[in-house]
Amino acid sequence: MTMQDAAAARPAGRPRSEKAEKAIVEATLDLIGEGMGISELSIEAIAARAGVGKTTIYRRWSNKEDLVVTALAALKAPVPPLAGESVRGDLVTMIDQMRTESGHVRTRCVMNIAMSESDRYPHLFDKFRQLAIEPRRAAMRAVLERGIANGELLPDLDPEMAMAMLSGTVIWYTKWGQAEHDAGLAERIVDQVLSGIAP
Incomplete structure (x- = not known):
């Protein structure tokens, strides 16, 4: 961004x-x-x-x-270029960008402090969500919907739930783990989630 x-x-x-x-x-x-x-x-x-x-x-x-x-x-980079060759490849690209961004101590600190006041400034955070978060969510949703359409993913997959599983896991690792030092984390997260939602 x-x-x-x-x-x-x-x-x-x-x-x-x-x-x-x-x-x-x-x-x-x-x-x-x-x-x-x-x-x-x-x-x-x-x-x-x-x-x-x-x-x-x-x-x-x-x-x-x-x-x-x-x-x-x-603090948020644009949605990374996606190859469009496989759901797995595109998801790994997106999750790895989240991991890299969250690895910056300053970014984590700023977002933690700012988000702690989100209830007091709902209008501010609605605008932030539209500007910086929704484009990424739309890109990930499109990847998942493409996977449903072409048979890479289960036909009854809930894209919102899948996005929460993917994003929530990398956020958990960056908050409580050592995500910035784990170059293979994105692949492991995506593979673990796909093992539960791929046919």
């Missing part, structure tokens, strides 16, 4: 400085990663950390919540 993608919905204005935008996003992530919750986070603190004026931030984002959405989305 690029900052340009995350900012696409914002109205056009004066030309933006990519350097300033990157500094603002990085400052937001740094402050959250250091333990500052969303409720404590302020535009003043972000501006001071980024070395910009508050007006520079408000030219790009109308409020703190929109800036946090952009910053969190910047």
